[in-house]
Amino acid sequence: MKKSLGRFLSEQREEHGFTIRALAKYAKVSHPYLSQVESDLKVPSSKWLAKIAPVIGVSNKVLLEYAGYVESEPGVKEPLTEYMVEVESLEEKKLVEDYRSFVRKQALKREGTNKKAK
Numbered sequence: 001m002k003k004s005l006g007r008f009l010s011e012q013r014e015e016h017g018f019t020i021r022a023l024a025k026y027a028k029v030s031h032p033y034l035s036q037v038e039s040d041l042k043v044p045s046s047k048w049l050a051k052i053a054p055v056i057g058v059s060n061k062v063l064l065e066y067a068g069y070v071e072s073e074p075g076v077k078e079p080l081t082e083y084m085v086e087v088e089s090l091e092e093k094k095l096v097e098d099y100r101s102f103v104r105k106q107a108l109k110r111e112g113t114n115k116k117a118k
Contacts, residue, residue, distance in 0.1 A: 005066040006040035012056040013038075016104060026107040027051045043067060057103035 003011075013023050020038070024031035029051055036042040044052075049063040064070045 002066070004040050005043075005063070005068075006038045008066050009034075009052065009056070009063075010038045012058060016056055018056075023052070023055060026110070027055045055103070055107050057099065 013020070016023075018026070020035050021031045024034045027034075029048060033042060033044075033048075034052075037044050037048075044067065046060075046064060046067075046069055049067060050060050053060040053063050061070065
């Protein structure tokens, strides 16, 4: 059985080293609302999910599937991010950590660009 959207978001946020406030800030969403989504108290819009997806490094389609907006393709297993959490070899772990580091740097870069534009 597939985990809930809230649990998936919470796990991805923690894997990337974000607090709820930090993720909300980078994604430009309300942190109380993000908390409610992670607790499965609210079902976010597809527009809201599109703001979160790039910050945690998953496709919008993955989040839409977890939210129940689109069906998973038959025969397709859990998304790549599910696999990434359970990597075995040191090489895989290094690749995953490099990817997560890249995503964090991109989020920080976007934040810096947005501050300069103001």
